Amino acid sequence: xxxxxxxxxxxxxxxxxxxxxxxxxxxxxxxxxxxxxxxxxxxxxxxxxxxxxxxxxxxxxxxxxxxxxxxxxxxxxxxxxxxxxxxxxxxxxxxxxxxxxxxxxxxxxxxxxxxxxxxxxxxxxxxxxxxxxxxxxxxxxxxxxxxxxxxxxxxxxxxxxxxxxxxxxxxxxxxxxxxxxxxxxxxxxxxxxxxxxxxxxxxxxxxxxxxxxxxxxxxxxxxxxxxxxxxxxxxxxxxxxxxxxxxxxxxxxxxxxxxxxxxxxxxxxxxxxxxxxxxxxxxxxxxxxxxxxxxxxxxxxxxxxxxxxxxxxxxxxxxxxxxxxxxxxxxxxxxxxxxxxxxxxxxxxxxxxxxxxxxxxxxxxxxxxxxxxxxxx
Numbered sequence: 192x193x194x195x196x197x198x199x200x201x202x203x204x205x206x207x208x209x210x211x212x213x214x215x216x217x218x219x220x221x222x223x224x225x226x227x228x229x230x231x232x233x234x235x236x237x238x239x240x241x242x243x244x245x246x247x248x249x250x251x252x253x254x255x256x257x258x259x260x261x262x263x264x265x266x267x268x269x270x271x272x273x274x275x276x277x278x279x280x281x282x283x284x285x286x287x288x289x290x291x292x293x294x295x296x297x298x299x300x301x302x303x304x305x306x307x308x309x310x311x312x313x314x315x316x317x318x319x320x321x322x323x324x325x326x327x328x329x330x331x332x333x334x335x336x337x338x339x340x341x342x343x344x345x346x347x348x349x350x351x352x353x354x355x356x357x358x359x360x361x362x363x364x365x366x367x368x369x370x371x372x373x374x375x376x377x378x379x380x381x382x383x384x385x386x387x388x389x390x391x392x393x394x395x396x397x398x399x400x401x402x403x404x405x406x407x408x409x410x411x412x413x414x415x416x417x418x419x420x421x422x423x424x425x426x427x428x429x430x431x432x433x434x435x436x437x438x439x440x441x442x443x444x445x446x447x448x449x450x451x452x453x454x455x456x457x458x459x460x461x462x463x464x465x466x467x468x469x470x471x472x473x474x475x476x477x478x479x480x481x482x483x484x485x486x487x488x489x490x491x492x493x494x495x496x497x498x499x500x501x502x503x504x505x506x507x508x509x510x511x512x513x514x515x516x517x518x519x520x521x522x523x524x525x526x527x528x529x530x531x532x533x534x535x536x537x538x539x540x541x542x543x544x545x546x547x548x549x550x551x552x553x554x555x556x557x558x559x560x561x562x563x564x565x566x567x568x
Contacts, residue, residue, distance in 0.1 A: 197346045199566065200413040201278055201404035202510040205271045205362075206497060207243050207397075210251050216514045219522050220542060224496045226383045226395055232367040235374075239383050240365050241397030241498035243267070262295050262308060267400035268318050268362045275358060275404050276322050278412075286354040287324040289315040290331045290341035290361035292502035297366045318360065326354070334556030335465070335499070336424065337361065338401065338506030342564050343422035345405045355407060361503040362400035369396060369501070376432060378469060384499075386466035386492035386524055387473050387538045389531030394467050397498025401507040417513050417550075417566040421452030424562040432557050434471055438479025440561035441553060445483050448563040454549065456484045459565070461521060461545070463512040463552045466492020467499055472555060477532035485551070491539045495525035505554040505562065516547035516568045 203211060207225030208218040225241035245263070252258075252266045255273055268289075295308045307313050315328035329348075331341040338361040345357040363369075373379045373394065380393035409416055425447070427440030434440070449456055462485060464476055480486050493508050500507060515522060521543045530538060550566045 195350050195407050197349050197405060197407050197419045198409060198416045199403050199405050199419065199513065200409065200416050201275050202402065202513060203271050203274045204399060204401040204507050204510050205243070205267050206399040206507065207241050208496070210270065212510060212514050216511065216518065219496055219511065220520070222525065224383065224525060225397065226498055231365065232370065235367060235370055238370065238379060239395050241395065242365050243398055262298065264295055264362055264364050265314070265317065268360050269321060271362065271400035271402040272322065272358060272360050275402050279356070279404050281322065281324055282355070283325050284355040285324065286326055286329060286345060286348055286357035287319045288329045288331060288341050288345055288357055288359045289318060290337040290359060290502055290506060292332060292334060292337055292363050293366065293369060296368045297364065300367065332502065333560050334558055335501055335504060336554040336556045336560045336562040337502030338504060339509065339552055339554040339562040339564055340424050341506065342403070342405070342419065342509065343424060343562065346419045346422060349405065349407050357405045358402065359405060359506065360400065360402040361506040363501040363503045364398040365396050380468065383526060384468035384494055385526040386468040386494050387530060387532060387536065388527050389529045391468040391470065391473060391531055393469055395494065395498040397500040399497060399500045399503050399507050401503055401510050403506065403510065415513065415517055417568055420454065420565045420567050421448040421450070422564040423447030423451070424560065427559040427561065429559045434475040434555055435559070436475065438475045438482065440559055441476060441479035441555055442482045444561045444563040445479065445551065445553065448565045452565045458549050459485060459488050459551045460547045460549050461512065461515065462488050462490040463508045463550060464490050464492050465553055465555050466494050466524065468494060474532050477534035477536045480536055481534045486535050487537050489521050489537050489539050489545065491522055491524040505552065509552050512550050512552060513566065516550060519544055519546055521545045
């Protein structure tokens, strides 16, 4: 018996570059980056990050909703989901999946007790109740693969027959907690990050929200459709923060996704990679891609535009990848000049026209987690 086909048919994103997919992609085409130098926290020196303007966020929120009491992160999530909820019916067979690494972590600031909003279950329920989802919300929080993994979870739940469709929303914000953590690893660059470049020296943080609608039923009203051909998530169990030096977990994730998709590696037209601009991550990815024979496929990292947005990165980059395919345009990996990995990979250094049918989206994160999803237009 053939497997039920599952598709992504709608998307949205909220970033420093815009509050919908179109404005974001236009900004990328023009080479605009959301990364600026900020002095956000009293106990932290100024640092480069991609941060959504509070005034703009609040104005957009008031335009779409009554001025209610929500945290900054919740406003980002609600705005990202709203356009999709207006386009698609919510039924008993509709799943709501929330993907985040840290959630409302900022609510912990100067608190002696845990605020209720910090619990991811409460965050998910608040968003689900606002839009009157009928099923219990599902939370995917697995470090920086969370956004990609949530797409896999939605696909597999729909294939199982438990749900007919799903709304997947992801969000993370730049917080003092996260900045302190990455500073303790000495992992943050003193300049805007340079994925895959020989002079790369660390990450730049960012924040965003993104959402997609996933379904097994196509209608005439769909904006587009990308079939989820295959997916996989493998943990390499290498180190709490360092990736496998041979790219084992990512290699296995991609291999499994390719096998499920029933395609050859050479059928992949474009790779939206993780590309954090740390020495070990970028090197690990290059190893994994060479091991599976994907070193010649055009590849980019969007971290130079958006920074590393933690759990939402994978979903945001999936949204932008689909728009790339719809516009037949490969976006350059900004700040990249000269390849700095020992293994050859095909990093896009200029925007270019291309027919993009099959996309590989990858993500990797702390604790050895790796994920891969293959989409076909």
